Amino acid sequence: MSDPAAPQSGPSGLPRAGRRTQDVAGHWVLARLGKRVLRPGGRRLSHQLLLDVDPEARDVVEFAPGIGRTAAEIVALAPLSYIGVEEDPDAAALTEAVVGEAGRVVRADAAATGLPDASVDVVIGEAMLTMQGAAGKAAILGEARRILRREGRYAIHELALEPDALDEADKTTIRRALARSIKVNARPLTGEEWRTLLEENGFAIESVRYAPMALLQPRRLVADEGLGRALRFVVNVLRDADGRRRVLDMRATFRRYRRNLAAIAIVAVRKEG
Numbered sequence: 001m002s003d004p005a006a007p008q009s010g011p012s013g014l015p016r017a018g019r020r021t022q023d024v025a026g027h028w029v030l031a032r033l034g035k036r037v038l039r040p041g042g043r044r045l046s047h048q049l050l051l052d053v054d055p056e057a058r059d060v061v062e063f064a065p066g067i068g069r070t071a072a073e074i075v076a077l078a079p080l081s082y083i084g085v086e087e088d089p090d091a092a093a094l095t096e097a098v099v100g101e102a103g104r105v106v107r108a109d110a111a112a113t114g115l116p117d118a119s120v121d122v123v124i125g126e127a128m129l130t131m132q133g134a135a136g137k138a139a140i141l142g143e144a145r146r147i148l149r150r151e152g153r154y155a156i157h158e159l160a161l162e163p164d165a166l167d168e169a170d171k172t173t174i175r176r177a178l179a180r181s182i183k184v185n186a187r188p189l190t191g192e193e194w195r196t197l198l199e200e201n202g203f204a205i206e207s208v209r210y211a212p213m214a215l216l217q218p219r220r221l222v223a224d225e226g227l228g229r230a231l232r233f234v235v236n237v238l239r240d241a242d243g244r245r246r247v248l249d250m251r252a253t254f255r256r257y258r259r260n261l262a263a264i265a266i267v268a269v270r271k272e273g
Contacts (some may be wrong), residue, residue, distance in 0.1 A: 021242035026182030027066070027127070029246045033236040036069050037224035039126050040159045041211035041263025044223065046070055046126060049265040052207050053155040055079040055122050061147065063110040063125035063140065066091050068098030070126060075102040083120070085113045111139035118149045126157040130188050137187075141201040148270045154203060159188040159213065160264040166190060174257050181253040191264055203268035213261040216251040 021029060027038045037043045050070075055077050065071045065084040075082050075098075082103030086092040089107060096105045108114050110128065123144040129137050144154045161171055171190075178186040189197065195205050214220040221230045237244050254261065 021240070021246060023183065025184045026246065026250050027184075029243060029250075031067055033240065033243050033247070034229065034233045035221075035225065036067065036229065038066065038069070038215075039157050039263070040130075040213050040215060040261075041157055041209075041265060042215070042220050042224045045209065045211040045263055045265050046157055047073065048209060049124070049126075049155050049157050049267070050074065050077060052209075052265070052267045053122050053124065053153050055124075058121035059083075059119065060122045060124065061085060061113070061115065061120045063123065063144070064091075064128040065095040065105070068095035070124070071095050071103070072098050074124070075099050079103075079122075083115070085110050085115075111136065111143050113143055113147060115147045117146055118152075120147050121149055121152050122155065123148055123152070124155045127159070129156060130159045130186050131184050133185070133187055137197060138201060141198065141203070145202045145270055150270065150272065152270045153206070153267055154198070154270065155265070155267045156194075156198075157263065157265045158194065159186065160194060160210070160262045161188050161190045162260050162262050164190045164192040166260060170260070174260055177253050177257065181250050188261075191262075194264055194266060198266065198268045202271050204271050206267045206269050207265075209265040211263040211265075213254060213258070213263050216247065216254060 030038060039046050050073055055074055057078065057080050059081045060074055060079040061083045062071055062074060063085050065086055071082065071084055082099055084095045084103065084105040085108050086095055086105055087107065087109050092105045092107050106113060110125065129140060132140065148154065161174065175187060191208065195208065198205060221233065225233060237247050
């Protein structure tokens with residue numbers, strides 16, 4: 001059976017296809033090469049997050065759905081409605097193709113969706129708050145809270161730094177190394193910082209889960225993609241010299257800081273007041 005989240009146009013149809021490989025954000029490099037699961041905790045943590053938030057028969061919004069991998073899982077769980085909020089027009093088109101008549105995509109910034117106040121039950125965002133600075137994170141959390149109904153749930157899946165007591169200088173070193181490697185100014189937080197951020201922006205923590213950050217490790221690759229797609233990804237990497245350099249550099253960075261990187265999934269409930 002084909003993957004319902006895989007675009008039929010192939011890697012050349014993925015977002016950012018016209019830009020040089022060395023200039024493209026790391027997640028789009030991986031997508032070009034055929035990787036479909038791009039979340040730090042992998043397919044398993046994404047799936048568990050959806051089970052925790054329970055989208056069935058609820059109005060669901062997903063921030064930055066990207067190529068639509070999680071969107072496919074959400075609509076398969078029979079929400080009352082699905083709306084993807086995606087600023088990138090190419091990525092929005094991919095998600096539209098994935099969800100079809102089961103949902104719709106709004107082309108907007110996650111910090112300014114244009115959706116009505118208190119109009120949804122669940123907001124989901126994966127691997128997107130990490131890419132924001134402090135002001136961007138707060139703006140997106142504020143928008144999530146605004147569009148959620150009373151006791152609505154906000155579910156995030158992000159990159160975390162470990163341990164909670166990690167020295168500030170070490171945090172800076174890791175963030176700079178990530179930014180150089182993935183070509184995005186990543187600003188991951190510790191688990192404690194993620195929880196505090198949510199609480200300070202009007203949410204109460206309901207559940208927290210962790211997983212290893214093993215995005216490019218062979219065992220995770222097979223678990224996320226399946227053996228056939230994992231092998232195709234490896235073949236594409238071997239054939240693409242520029243892509244191979246980027247993948248090896250990202251993998252080396254992740255391995256260098258493996259003791260300080262993890263994936264975190266949090267479900268938080270909108271507080272009143």
